[in-house]
Amino acid sequence: MEHYHFRGPETFPGSDPSIGRRISWGDNHCNPKTVLLNGWKNDSAYHTACKGGHVGKRHLWLRKHMRSMAFMVILMGFVLLLDSLMMSIFDSRNVQYHSAQSKSGGLEEEDRSAYINDEKLPIQMYDRLLNLASGALAEVSSKTSMKEFKQETSRLWEEPYPKASAWKPCADRKLPSNLGKFDKDNGYILISANGGLNQQRVAICNAVAVASLLNATLVIPRFLYSNVWNDPSQFGDIYQEEYFMNVLKDEINIVKELPPDLGSLDIEALGSLITDADLPKEAKPADYFRNILPILLQNGIVHFLGFGNRLGFDPLPSKLQRLRCKCNFHALKFVPKIQQVGSLLVRRIRKYDAARSMLDRQLLGNFMPENLSNENDAARSPSKYLALHLRFEMDMVAYSLCEFGGGASEKKELQAYREIHFPLLIERLKNSSPVSPTELRKLGRCPLTPEEAALVLSGLGFKRGTYIYLAGSHIYGEKSRMDSFTSLYPNLVTKETILTPHELAPFRNFSSQLAALDFIACATADVFAMTDSGSQLSSLVTGLRTYYGGGRAPTLRPNKKRLAIILSENSTIGWNSFEYRVKKMIDEGQRVRVRGFGRSIYRQPRCPECMCKAQ
Numbered sequence: 001m002e003h004y005h006f007r008g009p010e011t012f013p014g015s016d017p018s019i020g021r022r023i024s025w026g027d028n029h030c031n032p033k034t035v036l037l038n039g040w041k042n043d044s045a046y047h048t049a050c051k052g053g054h055v056g057k058r059h060l061w062l063r064k065h066m067r068s069m070a071f072m073v074i075l076m077g078f079v080l081l082l083d084s085l086m087m088s089i090f091d092s093r094n095v096q097y098h099s100a101q102s103k104s105g106g107l108e109e110e111d112r113s114a115y116i117n118d119e120k121l122p123i124q125m126y127d128r129l130l131n132l133a134s135g136a137l138a139e140v141s142s143k144t145s146m147k148e149f150k151q152e153t154s155r156l157w158e159e160p161y162p163k164a165s166a167w168k169p170c171a172d173r174k175l176p177s178n179l180g181k182f183d184k185d186n187g188y189i190l191i192s193a194n195g196g197l198n199q200q201r202v203a204i205c206n207a208v209a210v211a212s213l214l215n216a217t218l219v220i221p222r223f224l225y226s227n228v229w230n231d232p233s234q235f236g237d238i239y240q241e242e243y244f245m246n247v248l249k250d251e252i253n254i255v256k257e258l259p260p261d262l263g264s265l266d267i268e269a270l271g272s273l274i275t276d277a278d279l280p281k282e283a284k285p286a287d288y289f290r291n292i293l294p295i296l297l298q299n300g301i302v303h304f305l306g307f308g309n310r311l312g313f314d315p316l317p318s319k320l321q322r323l324r325c326k327c328n329f330h331a332l333k334f335v336p337k338i339q340q341v342g343s344l345l346v347r348r349i350r351k352y353d354a355a356r357s358m359l360d361r362q363l364l365g366n367f368m369p370e371n372l373s374n375e376n377d378a379a380r381s382p383s384k385y386l387a388l389h390l391r392f393e394m395d396m397v398a399y400s401l402c403e404f405g406g407g408a409s410e411k412k413e414l415q416a417y418r419e420i421h422f423p424l425l426i427e428r429l430k431n432s433s434p435v436s437p438t439e440l441r442k443l444g445r446c447p448l449t450p451e452e453a454a455l456v457l458s459g460l461g462f463k464r465g466t467y468i469y470l471a472g473s474h475i476y477g478e479k480s481r482m483d484s485f486t487s488l489y490p491n492l493v494t495k496e497t498i499l500t501p502h503e504l505a506p507f508r509n510f511s512s513q514l515a516a517l518d519f520i521a522c523a524t525a526d527v528f529a530m531t532d533s534g535s536q537l538s539s540l541v542t543g544l545r546t547y548y549g550g551g552r553a554p555t556l557r558p559n560k561k562r563l564a565i566i567l568s569e570n571s572t573i574g575w576n577s578f579e580y581r582v583k584k585m586i587d588e589g590q591r592v593r594v595r596g597f598g599r600s601i602y603r604q605p606r607c608p609e610c611m612c613k614a615q
Contacts, residue, residue: 122483125405125451126567132575133458133488140463156461157384157526158554163592165551169358170612171325171605172247186293187300188258189216190267191307194224196231197238197512197519198536199308202602204235205327206311207304208252209320213285214293216302217253220244223512224306231511238512240333247331251323262301272299275306282312285320314598321601321609328540328602329547329610333365334516341503342520343367348498349469349521352382358548359524385467386457387525389518389541390475391532392447395421397476401429402446403437406477442568444561448531450475451484452567456558457529458488459582467491469525471518471537495521529556539603547605557589 124130159165189211193203204221211218220235235241245254257263267273272295279287296302304310313321334342343364347353355361355368397404398417404410418426440446448456457466468489475481486492495517496504507513515537522528522541530538545553562585566578595604605611 121480123405123451123477123480124484125449126455126570129455129567129570129573129578130451130484130487132578133455136575136579137458137464137488140461159549159551160554160587160590161592162551164546164549166614167546167551167592167606167611168614169329169547171322171547171610172330173612174250175322185217185253186215187217187296187302188219188255188262189214189296189302189304190219190222190258191304192222192224194226194306194308196226196229196536197515198540200512201328201332201540202309202536203307204332205324205602207307208248208327208331209316209324210288210304210311211252212323213288213317213320214296216296217255219258220254220256229511230509231513233510233512236335237510238335238338238516240335243333244331248323248327251326258301265301267301267303270299270301271295272302274302274304276308276310279310281309283310284312285316312598313601318609321607324601325547325605325610329362329544329605334363334520336365336367337506338513338516338520339364339367341499341507342517344503345495345498345517345521346524349385349467349493350382356382357524357552358550359545359553362544362548363520363523383467384526385469386462386527386529387469387471387522388453388529389471389522389531389535389538390448390450390453391472391530391535391538392449392475392477392481393472394474394476396447396532398422399425400440400446401435401437402440404446404449441564442561444559444564446560446564448558448560448563449484450481452563453529453531454485454488455567455578456556456563456582456586459579460556460586461579461583462489464489465491467493469521470494471522527554527556531558533557539600543600543603543605547611554590556586559585559589 189207191203191207193200193207195203200221200223207218207221210216220241223231223234225232241256248254274292274295279291292302333339346360346364346368350356353369355364355370360368361370394417398414399422406413435443437446457468466489468491470492482492495514504514507517519537519541522537523544528541528545530542532538542555542557545555563582566573566581566585593604593606595601595607595610601607601610606613
């Protein structure tokens, strides 16, 4: 288009003498063909120089070549018209472009809190490996038949170690040594849980254990409203209250509300309000007996405000560990509204309507039928899918202090976000020696980018046609970051693309309820892949798949430290070597392990208190 910006009459053939000479086949400037091409701007000079013996020949030549002349004039007129038309189109688009740019710039000034620029160019950190991965996937596709899209059963869709199936769910079993509830309790425990869906779930089951520990009656937990989550949902909006109370009725007393005489008390003035500052993180039973039980006995009520991670996993009596498992894996059922839409989500991804596993039945209840009603559907096998929890949101990216290939603009953007949302982090950085982003990556402290996640999946051998469900939303950088992923795996879906706006309407403005749909899609997936093992959703989903999966629910857990070493060789590593090392990394994360001391029983339920191992 630059050609059109500067093009004028001086650029036409004939204005350049050398061009004229080439066209006239020599240096004879009296050649009539040169006249035709150069036009008539030096008419008088020409006639003066060329009058004489050539005049007759000229008239004869004109009569002979009149048609050719007319054709040349028409052709040049057409070229000029086309040139003018192209210039007008270009100018129109240029004006529209600059107008759109100025408007988008104004919008960005008005809403800098979004910190996302949809117009960013694709960002790639590992161009060479992406090209190798693309070539490898294309080669696999060319060697396979159309069954590629039916996702044949293979080792990728199965747990690699048979020992996994030896562990069976049994946290709800009745033990002869279980004494049940005391006849008289010490008062009421009320909790107001903070965080999102998954943090609240952990808080609920910890509260059940504390109520049993202190021999108290538990009031149905409340959820604190947070400006981060913007969700007013309470327990009964997400979980079935009556079912919860019924499953645990032989273990502890649970009520929906405080008695009227206690409901009107000023709990804070009474001295019964317990914040996270009053209890150490991962508190032990002795901390509760020493700090909380005297208040409970004196006032008859204790209110835990926040209650985030305020009960450790070890040492803890086996009865309380079992009770935690019973709460998490048996007592917490989603309300029918969530189960119904969750079943729609799963059925549409699979293109199959019947329950396929115990996970389906536990999470979706009666909304996932046991058998197919249609004979045609029965003859069709379900589509397998992989669920990916890609933790690459703005807050996590900014807090990590890592760099992700976006250059100076990325650094500026993330620093601005930290200053607004993480002031304590900024203060801490002022008083400590900084760790370089390169070193943070080597230590495995950087969130995996969509590009890195795609490379791991391709290294494992997942085909280009694999159906992938993406949990969560608001990926930092959005399209500029996801382009690398979708270039390798285009069959990417979310709850927003699978469900209609009408079906999602009841969940709008309720982030925890939307998160419950992601929880269901991840837990019931044929394969679940995470990018951050510290995430509560990944932790709880992994535990549920271990508990109910029967050794047929594989989970992929990259070791970020090891992966960083592999990816650091981007410029030299061969694809075969990359595949081998990625597979080895994931394989080691899938080994069957019994829960270690201090480890979360929600994530690693393989232990005698939670599961039973077949002999």
